[in-house]
Amino acid sequence: MRYSRIARLIMRIFLLLLASTMSLVSFLGGYSALLILGDEKNIDLNVDMTGNMLNTNDTTFELKIGFKFDNKGYFDLEDLKIELELSMVYEYFNYSGDGKNKPIGVSLYEGKKTFKTVENGEKLKGSISIERADLEITDAIASDIYNHIDPRKDIIFMGDRIAISGKYSLGLISFNVEIEDYEIESFKIS
């Protein structure tokens, strides 16, 4: 065999290894998506509220948005970031004095949180806690809502924009989930 052929054979083996590795990474990335998205238990989102958000004297108020992610795939989930824009919709009691309520939307919170890398096989249990100081509504607006809200009706928490982004498959695949106008949870004001 000629020397040039030997050199090319080595190069060919090297390229074959590279291409095979890439194919394997692509395949396992797709298969991981199937494993994670195939089971509803792997992703969970819930909202919990304690205290009265509209009572400015209530110091126990906390809105907790918890989520669970089970990385059942083959790669680590990197640069996970969640951006939230929350609002609430309430019923303004007897708005025009004709006995009819009017639904009013108020912007509540805008923020983002980044998380550490979720290694493969690991579970991420994270939460975003929103306290009174984090809210966009002032005490005066909160008091005004408290005085005019129809207590029989629910307050609806809306995700005006929920953006989840991250990287998978050794950082080769990036994803971004954008959810708009999503009804997260509804509560009765206590």
Next chain:
Amino acid sequence: MSFSKEKIKKTLENAKIKNMIRGVIFATIYIITTIVIPFLTFSWVMSLEIEGVDLELYQDRYNQIIFFVLAFGLLISGTAFFAYSSPSQSIRRGVFSLIQIILNCFYLWSYKFSGALELELVLVDMGVVTIDLAQMILTYMGIYFLVVILKTYDLVDFIVNRNKIKYERGKKR
């Protein structure tokens, strides 16, 4: 003398059949990897469901992606047949291998202009999921660029050392 001629004829015929079979096998492999697997993947994505929410790929985007996958996939598979059914170290193989790898680059690049590079999926009544495959495709392109260099070198070698290769091939027979 006639016995020797017969033997050479038979050897050449066997080699031709072997080459044809090799060509068909490789063309089939390329049909599976460049057409069937991508087609099944995108069809799976079309009917995906997350947390009970349907995930949809825009129909026109899907048609566009499938068109490019099918067009380049067929071209690659066709050239793979001609490349692998050609005798080893022949100029024909060198030319077809080079064409095939360049087509592979176009195939990867077609993911960009067909819209598959930044795949946008609709979460029905909720929002949008965007999957960015640019990094992965660029890495593949890097590997293919090295392969293009190698195949060009192969072709030059097959042309320059044509007589030597023919002599070695004849010696084997």
